[in-house]
Amino acid sequence: MDKRGVNHSRMYAAEGENVPALPATAAETTAERPWPVALLSHKVRDYVNRMSVVWVRGELVQVSRGKGALVFMTLRDTKDDASFSVSMRASAFAKLDLEPQQGSEVVVQCKPTFWSRRGSLQLDAYDIRAVGIGDLLQRLERLKCTLFNEGLFNADRKRPLPFLPRTIGLICGRKSAAERDVIVNAEKRWPAVRFATREVAVQGVKAVAEVSEALRELDAREDVDVIIISRGGGSLEDLLPFSDESLVRLAAAARTPIVSAIGHEVDTPLLDLVADYRASTPTDAAKTVVPDMVVERTQLDEARRRAYSALTSRIDREKEALAAVRARPAFAEPHTMIESHAEVIDGAIASARASVTIALERARERVKALADQARALSPLHTLERGYAVVQGTDGSALTHPSEAPEGARLSIRLAGGRVSATSLGED
Template identity: 55%
Template structure:
């Protein structure tokens, strides 16, 4: 480097030579920078520490040049891609040549070319993902999520009997969308839809379906959400077995109906959804009732209600007639008259009993009076006897008690006389 001793104050010139360079990038300054080659070398050293990594993706570009094959590998569920480099010795291990659109797993080792600072991904091994591999992977994911309880029947929410607004997540201008709307409207013309058209296959499918699900789940006027797609290959339906989508459906507060593919198609979305429909048409039939069937049921219910009411009125009328025919209601005075006769008869009986008791007691009193009169002193006097009393009023019972000159009172039947003992 050139020294800057001759620079005018305020001018910027090349940095002065340093005897030691900063040990870390954070220690570099404008006055003491790293040479570019040093940054490149340090990046290469750091990148070379990254171990070989197995990744999964989809081949979207493939270009063979002499002894090297250049590939572009894209993530299956997001906008992310890498350029790969594979020698022919690696590609020769494949039983069948790769084609754009193939799903593969590859072991990559990042490398940095120091001279240009270009990062490349050297492919050490690459293997196509077959149908059996995908099925085995889905089964492992199914079992893992099942153990968490995401597929349990007791966590599934019941669908409303008559949803007023249905959220529909489906492909752009797809047959599935037309089937759901047409069949649901034929069954219940008043039903309304809130449609979200999204990608239903490819790298953007999962993110767009999850975004639409979050929007519809946040709307209070949406009563049920239908995720619908027509049939397709296992690879086409893979987005509907995405773990992120499965967890989003499990966390939704609104009931979710899965209507993916045909009867034989069973993505993991069918397991976590609150209702699994075999086809989009089947979903339309199961989320809304048939207006004609409901009107028929209402008619039958009204007829049954009319019969029940008529039967009840007839039974109660007969019961009232039976009650009115009873003597107590047909001639209520009869009961009063019979009770009046009872009262009269009992009253006369009471009077007779009282008269008889009075006569018996009068006779008894007369008899007692006769006895009293027979035993009274007056009755004895009336028979000629007399009662002699001493002056002190006591009865003279012994003549010895009457000394001479004693004055006596002698009571006879009528009156009394005075006497003197001689």
């Protein structure tokens, strides 16, 4: 019998069945006389219940504040991979001097409690006090500062997402709700959308390697225009792979635009900061990378209507302008303008002819005067008056009798021609 006076042998015996007493201690159990699971659970519960209230130090890796009477947390050892589930009444949680956050290092006043029905141990917290930023958060902050100083978070590195990608690369958990949210919402917006899905581990020791391999494969494909990395939230510890330095640097170096849809607004792994677009949820990622076909068709119809209206208005304005031009006198009676210009041209021609005639007459008179002047000054005109020019045998004109000695042959130039003569000497 236990301390409450319960005979466990009778508790586990069938009605009317006489069974031997169960071992009182764990050391007395054998293969032939084992403890039932429920008995072990009761004994563990009784043992745990005898423990005193204890102060425990650790790092909060998850804080879940729901609408119920309890707040649930996970307390993790900063040096080892040990963790406990912690619950605290919401009323006591609200009265704390601090607001515990994921990554905070705290000390918790608690009482261990064993739930025999499901065989789990958890801590009932009465008080929580801050110690400092947890070791995990410190490492993330140091890495965050390093990547920031290298410029990997700069806005000018963010590439625009394609309007309508040929193929969307999707990296997500196996058979996950995040995968379903992305695909369903994307197909709802654009039914013909195509996906190249890679299901990988999104938490645990294999997550970084599998996500990185899927990212390399999708980034190398020519038909993949955008890559969504989706998980759907979780605790700080669950999201650690998406703050891994090698994965973050791989995403920063990718040639394909990347959309990070790791969690909700409160979750900000480092992958969010290097991605080209950070989606708050997988659904938001689907709405970001795929246009809404209904909206696009509505906008297209509206644009077509505006274009038709603008073209019709332009044609109407041009018709009115053409009618106004045709109504002008120059187009209504075009021969009037031609006739007025013809009269001007005829007058100009007559004036030009008169000017040319006068100029020619004056030129003729000038030429005649110059001809008369040249004739009056011509030696031939002098010869016509009875004068002659006597030349020697060398053709030079003689001006003195001494130049024609007796017997010299002479050539006498008259107005009507030449005659030869012989000089008789000076007279």
